[in-house]
Amino acid sequence: MQNLQRLLNEGQFTASYKFALLMAIADVCVERGSAADEWLEISSRELAEKFIFHYWNQAAPYGGIVLLQNNNNQAAVISTLETARRQFGTLGNLRSSSRAWRSVVSKVAGTVKEQPLWKLQRVGGEVLDFLYPHEDEGSVIRLRPGIAYCFRTFYPLIKDLVEGHWLMFVRQHRVNQQVLGRHGDLRDFLFGSNRQSLKKFQPVLLDIQESRCFYCDRRFGRVIEVDHFIPWSMYSYDLGHNFVLSCKSCNGDKSARLASAAHLRRWVDRNIDKGDAFTEKMKELDLLFDLDTTLRVAEFAYGFAESTNAQTWVARRNKLEPLKPGWRKLIEPSLSEL
Ligand SMILES: [Zn+2]
Structure with a gap:
């Protein structure tokens, strides 16, 4: 938990991907679990599916705009999902079109691998790889023994912590600020049930x-x-x-x-x-x-x-x-x- 707080407090956040990645890892830990002393392997595709779940609602307009989740241009994952939303309407529809679903997952998996996966644990000039080792920096991570257990056990706490930081990230964006406070609870919009x-x-x-x-x-x-x-x-x-x-x-x-x-x-x-x-x-x-x-x-x-x-x-x-x-x-x- 101390290391996690360091990542959140000292890490660099140019997009909200690192928050989504932490949540995605926590989700997989709850779903798949593993004994406390085992390594848990997770592919970027599996993480990408979780990204899609987390960002799907967020890619809808809020107060007339799609909230920016990157310091410069819109985050690529959001843009991809905006297009998919226009075409399929609901996540259920997208999932039942298996070809479109696979293509969206591949696209997002590419971004996960290029962006947050090997940047999450970089703090300043240091690699703080307490979650998973930085080996070949490919498309699979291996959670260290004990990590899955902790993520499962402290899921509500981690969720609260990560969402709090994610919320601040979205809030501090100048473009987003124009519409905040006028359109209902932002936290509920970003992380609530649809x-x-x-x-x-x-x-x-x-x-x-x-x-x-x-x-x-x-x-x-x-x-x-x-x-x-x-x-x-x-x-x-x-x-x-x-x-x-x-x-x-x-x-x-x-x-x-x-x-x-x-x-x-x-x-x-x-x-x-x-x-x-x-x-x-x-x-x-x-x-x-x-x-x-x-x-x-x-x-x-x-x-x-x-x-x-x-x-x-x-x-x-x-x-x-x-x-x-x-x-x-x-x-x-x-x-x-x-
Ligand atoms: Zn009743």
């Missing part, structure tokens, strides 16, 4: 849940909210299987907490045993989903809760309980089937 895309899931889920709250089973009134089952603060991707519909009070009360093992059981059940119809519907509508990754993230999140003796959320009025042992059996059989 409300437009959440709306598309709502009718599909409403059908599956028969118009009842996932948590308390009461029939919905007028207000229906889309909840990230694994909280957004632990994993910031809008992947379909992670969504449930909730009434306002359950959603507000659950907040950034993990739901109890009983809720987990019903969530796994919905995604696996009764999951085919849901998956088909998401495919049809070009919504984003990745069941394998979602389950791995759930396994990590609940494993983390177990190791820290965290309380899990049961029901409204702050009803909490320690995570029940045996939760792992709910997820693991499904993971091995995939």
